[in-house]
Amino acid sequence: MDRIKIVHSRLVPIPPRYRDYFWDDYHGRGETTLEKFILRILVYGSSAHIAEIARAHPRETLDVIERYQDRLPVVRGLRAFVVRQLRTA
DSSP states (O other), rough: OOOOOSSOEEEEEEGGGGGOTTOTTOOOOOOOHHHHHHHHHHOOOOHHHHHHHHHHHHHHHHHHHHHHHHHHHHOTHHHHHHHHHHHOO
8 A cells, every 4th residue: 555645734733622633743733734634534533523624624625535535434425425515514
């Protein structure tokens, strides 16, 4: 399995409600790359969390879903769910 290169490398702050998903924030900076943030929410977050990040970062979320589709645990319906959330926003 090849490594997927990070495209969205902009640093974003980690909101307190998502801190548990970022156990590897060794230095306690409280920020991570946008791509890692989106990926962790897609893997560990609830549907409400996924809808929230999809509204905040629509293009980036869809891009991460498409590039990591082989590595996300539940891909079937995830893209459709995100697109539906974006249409109702």
